[in-house]
Amino acid sequence: MHKITKPKLFKIRSANQAKKYGIAAVTLKELIKKACHLLKVSSSGGQVCLYEDGTVVTEEYFQNLPDNTELVLLPEGQSWNGLVHEINQVLGLDRDADLLISAAKGLLADERSPKRRRILGDLLRNLRDNSEVESREDDKDWFQGIDARFKTKSAYMKYNCESRIRGYLKEVDGYTRSIPNAKTKSEYKKVVEILAEKLKAARYNGTYFDRSERDVHRLCTEEGWFTCQGAFDENNCTFLHSINPYGNRESRILFSTWNLDHLIEKKRAIIPTLAEALKGNKSGDINVDYFYKLLFTRENLKLVHIVCHKKGAHELSCDSRKIYKRVRRTVK
Numbered sequence: 001m002h003k004i005t006k007p008k009l010f011k012i013r014s015a016n017q018a019k020k021y022g023i024a025a026v027t028l029k030e031l032i033k034k035a036c037h038l039l040k041v042s043s044s045g046g047q048v049c050l051y052e053d054g055t056v057v058t059e060e061y062f063q064n065l066p067d068n069t070e071l072v073l074l075p076e077g078q079s080w081n082g083l084v085h086e087i088n089q090v091l092g093l094d095r096d097a098d099l100l101i102s103a104a105k106g107l108l109a110d111e112r113s114p115k116r117r118r119i120l121g122d123l124l125r126n127l128r129d130n131s132e133v134e135s136r137e138d139d140k141d142w143f144q145g146i147d148a149r150f151k152t153k154s155a156y157m158k159y160n161c162e163s164r165i166r167g168y169l170k171e172v173d174g175y176t177r178s179i180p181n182a183k184t185k186s187e188y189k190k191v192v193e194i195l196a197e198k199l200k201a202a203r204y205n206g207t208y209f210d211r212s213e214r215d216v217h218r219l220c221t222e223e224g225w226f227t228c229q230g231a232f233d234e235n236n237c238t239f240l241h242s243i244n245p246y247g248n249r250e251s252r253i254l255f256s257t258w259n260l261d262h263l264i265e266k267k268r269a270i271i272p273t274l275a276e277a278l279k280g281n282k283s284g285d286i287n288v289d290y291f292y293k294l295l296f297t298r299e300n301l302k303l304v305h306i307v308c309h310k311k312g313a314h315e316l317s318c319d320s321r322k323i324y325k326r327v328r329r330t331v332k
């Protein structure tokens with residue numbers, strides 16, 4: 001008496017090609033034989049594994065597989081590490097970026113799921129990477145909307161950093177108005193002038209964003225990659241945030257949401273401490289170097305992705321031993 005077994009349906013592909021074929025078989029042996037024929041692979045020692053995670057299919061396992069399972073045919077000696085293999089293929093496709101871009105665009109065109117749209121959008125943004133070119137002529141799109149005086153990406157990024165740092169100086173200066181005492185106010189003004197001089201001499205620390213700078217002066221790699229340094233109260237960024245504003249226009253614009261965050265806060269701590277320290281004291285008594293470092297240098301600045309920019313109070317205060325030039329005895 002014959003037991004009639006219905007053939008099972010599968011999708012089969014080889015490890016090297018993404019094209020899938022529908023195939024029907026009653027046993028694993030039959031499946032392998034048919035697949036080898038279909039994919040033009042020698043059948044000796046061949047086996048079949050799950051596309052998802054590379055599990056090798058045995059005859060027993062075969063009987064329990066649901067219809068339409070995706071399988072990969074492996075010639076003798078070859079293995080499949082599942083989706084990891086695919087991701088690797090994509091990452092390795094650097095040189096065929098154009099192909100990938102058009103494929104991703106095609107998928108995006110009829111994709112409705114917001115999640116998948118997001119993933120494809122991110123992929124496209126990362127593929128359109130022109131970070132290796134530097135000049136305006138070579139990447140006109142990157143320079144869209146940027147003043148004509150900037151001829152290179154590095155020059156613009158340097159300016160971008162300078163502007164941020166200048167902004168901090170402006171804030172320090174702006175505080176002058178809110179100091180009621182005339183004597184304190186005039187001493188405060190003098191400190192601001194010294195800070196401005198120092199900052200000008202350091203060219204507003206624009207080198208932090210300039211990839212053409214020497215390693216010690218910049219925050220990015222020589223390719224232009226910036227890595228989030230993590231929230232003020234963390235040692236590093238657990239989200240692995242990174243960005244290359246040199247890569248394309250969108251990344252350049254997105255980079256403006258990244259912040260140079262003051263660990264000891266500018267508004268809540270540094271500026272009020274400076275004003276307070278000047279009450280009844282001369283600008284010459286103040287350790288201006290210390291305040292300079294806190295306000296404008298990476299000693300107190302962390303570059304952070306917006307998610308790692310915590311808005312609450314940092315609860316960190318200036319080091320009272322460093323506020324004045326010499327250690328003062330506090331008289332009670």
Ligand SMILES: [Zn+2]
Binds near residue numbers: 237238239240305
């Ligand atoms: Zn981060």
Ligand SMILES: [Zn+2]
Binds near residue numbers: 261309311
């Ligand atoms: Zn902050």
